[in-house]
Amino acid sequence: MDKIIDQALKFEEQKMKSLSTSDRVKISREAKRLILALNKIYKEKKDEKIMDLMKRLTKIKQKVEKRLKGKPLRA
Numbered sequence: 001m002d003k004i005i006d007q008a009l010k011f012e013e014q015k016m017k018s019l020s021t022s023d024r025v026k027i028s029r030e031a032k033r034l035i036l037a038l039n040k041i042y043k044e045k046k047d048e049k050i051m052d053l054m055k056r057l058t059k060i061k062q063k064v065e066k067r068l069k070g071k072p073l074r075a
Contacts, residue, residue, distance in 0.1 A: 004037045024068050031061035
């Protein structure tokens, strides 16, 4: 359990600048994996710190995915 939390904290601290598309895909998948694992722990413990960590990871994931999808083309 603590292993997942440590992984999530390390993931949160890594740099997110000048990433390739494949790096963004990896980050998005890793974030999803961590969020789902943390969710299982949260269901058992109901600890607000875990919920806050999940929210922060979700923001990172959304930011990366927004960049992956790119800007819409204008007609």
